[in-house]
Amino acid sequence: MVRNVKVDVRNAINHGGVFYKIVNGSPVIEFQYVKNRKTQILHMPIYEFDELIDKSFAAAGAIILGLATFFNNHKNLFEVNLSEKLFIPFSLLALELSIPDARCRSISDIPNNKQINIDMYIKNTDRGYIHEMAIMVSLMVYDRYSDYDQYMIFFSNERLQSSWIRFTNTEVSQMLSDTENFDRVLKQVIDRGDSVVWSPSTEEMDLNEIKYFRFPNFKNETYSINHVEDASIEGRKRLKAHLYIGDIDTREEIIKNIRESIDWLKHLKNVPSPIFPVKNGKMEADSVYLNVYRKDTRKNKATIPSNKNFVCKVDYNIDGKTTLKHGGIGGKIWNQLSRETIDNLLIAWSSSRYRKITKKKIGRNDACSCGSGKKNKKSCLI
Template sequence: MILELCRSKYYGHRHSEILAIVRKQIIGSIEHIESEMLSLFYDFLNKEPYYYWNRDVFNKTVEGLETLYDEHYSELQITENILEHFLFGLNTYRQTAEVISDLRNVNDNPEIKTRLYRIPTYISIVEGCLSNLYKVLTLLLDQTTDKDYKSQSKLNPLCTILKNNDFELLVVDVNIDIRNAINHGGVIYKNVDGSPTLEFQYSKNREQQILHMKLYEFDELIDQVFDVASAIILGLVTYLNNHKNLFQVNLKEKLFIPFSLLALELSIPEARCRSISDLPNDKQLNIDMYIKNTDAASINEMSIILSLLAYERYNDYAQFMISFSNERLPSSWIRFTNNEVERILFDVNNIERVFEEVIDRGDYVVWSPSTEKIDLNEIKYFRFPNYKDARYSINQIEDASITDRKRLKGHLYLGDIDTREEIIEIIKNSIDWVKNLKNVPSPTFHVKNGEMEADSVYLNVYRKDTRKNKATVLSNDNFVCKVDYNIDGKTTLKNGGIGSAIWNQLSKEQQDNILIAWNGSQYRERMKVKIRRNDLCPCGSKRKYKKCCIK
């Protein structure tokens, strides 16, 4: 009874509401919507760029699959292998949709945007998404023929199989030559007669081939193949929804497919289960949720419902941890023990007592969302600049600000400069450049931000900007020093942000309101100062000289 009340509370009237819209806008013949497919149908009705799906491809996908079902009902099964490829394709599709939403309309240098967005997006759709979706279809076809389709996994043979089985419309927009040029040949950005153009170079039948495509045409191709992928996924969602009786999956197993299906089942339009995982030896089941309603009461109620629904499927985990995220919410989570979930399941009057126990032992971390007026798009697309001149360069600028202190940190590279005076000069110039950079607000908690001068600047200083040798340890010859600048001379970075064992071995030097911790003492200014036996040792160990470096 309690579980049914939870389902009723969690799903409400969403099944009937979404079913009515699906019948009107997608496919009129659908009779019901399974919980696993509820959020997916919703997305293809309401979410950009999901809702640009190609209707002709969708109709052909559903028509072809239903024909297979009608003609080969006794032979068809939706196996774990089929579901695995469907889920792989779906996950890649979702990630690619986010990339398209974020970057498609960004006004960036067209050549850079081609490298960073266009080329990887096309490959992600074709290789990561469509290849898996085509594999789903060929595995279903394989169950209806004596031909060996299941051994095929490469894109070109999969396209050929679908063409030969009346699914040609699903592959017509996939340009294998462009895929081969990106993966095996080359792509060159050119400006031809004032028009940005891409030159795709590839080999075909052992001959060098070149294909020219205007930049806007490649953008159109990306949209076309994405809309095809959208339509095929929607068609497969419709088929899986209508024929759940064909599923050959042990939902009690603690593996990728059962976990993924449960994640779909726990997703509703305003709350998405992004993943389900576990810790070894049945120690803990982890449920990761993205939510729209960040009210604490709503989170508490949802945590109870989700833990009970998860317990119904997997009741042998020692703990159930539900984490909640939102653009404006600091990372929040609630963890119940097996016994607590069981007590709630058999008597809802235990809920208040259970929450008291959870809070008392520190397993309740739910923050209030940030309500500061900020521009989320500015935060999403903001990036710090880099600096480079003939002598030195600065990059990897990061914001480390707190409520009342604007703090910026980054990496400074000196090259072969080796004189103490010049290094210190460069450090001071670098601080002057970094401290005047603008930073943006944090979406989850208030930090000091804007175009005002930074209160603190932290720099890691290196010789070369290499892939490795960035460790701030004494044995790293590339590491020169750590710099801790504070406008008021008071640091908020304990031990320079590194372990005290290493920090205590660095050679410290104060330059006005700049603390320089050298990796070695060769750059430190040397002064003749008489040190008495009971004075603090100058090495910074905070021990008396007689008990430290006197020997």
């Protein structure tokens, strides 16, 4: 086990950076970490990293198998009340629900026996299979815990949006006692909206690239950018990030840093989503959303006026038309921010002292300055 532990790789994963890159025409994983107070870079071919993971899993699997064998041979040392609604009984039931093509990842419940939740990972994403699996799981869980009002089964897969089916106690009881047909119960569940099962994505893509892809960070003497995320939709490439400007406190300098940050961010490549179609590639981003702070701290990330670390929210759109309502936050907080539009930037300042005051008054029927495209009386004036 110890032989297969690469400390440098572990440090890069936990504290440094991991990037998917093409080096000399071959895909590699780049690990960045600090050793002896110096930044180090390690390039590892994907097949070599996969072998490393496989060896680690094999060693861990051998240890788990040994422990499982010991526990199985010494059952008298352990007493577990399987009827209890605690972590260990739930975990043991999760093992019983797991088969080669479907794995129960967790079981939890809502107090007062309102609902039990079963989280299943599945390989087969066929809708009919999911329905059959939901019925089978609900029956097995009901056989152990028959006093919940509802039985909620979640399904996930790399190519499937989160799907779920929920049965009532009466429905599961009827199916178990054969007093009601499975198909009829399933139909009434679907008809009342207690079933959301998506079709899987079939778009061709490099799943290895998606698996190892990570956006880079940026830092210079003036500001830094991190926490870059993809928020793209089918017809629009959208990126969001955090910008840290330190002690800069003049409006002009802040806006200059915002513009430079957007120029860097909007040219970043994003990768496809494995579960639904999104606009992706090296083309310029249609939208960039920034949360601007002073310091990069673990806390103090709330986008509210009372947070002294928060400077502003920025909504950049290539066509000047925002796709976010109230900047993506609650309308009550949004209305507390001091907003202005500069070209194709909508900036919502935490303090009005940064906003440039103009003499022109926006009428009720004029276009709102937030860029929503609506009249002022139907947008921010509300």
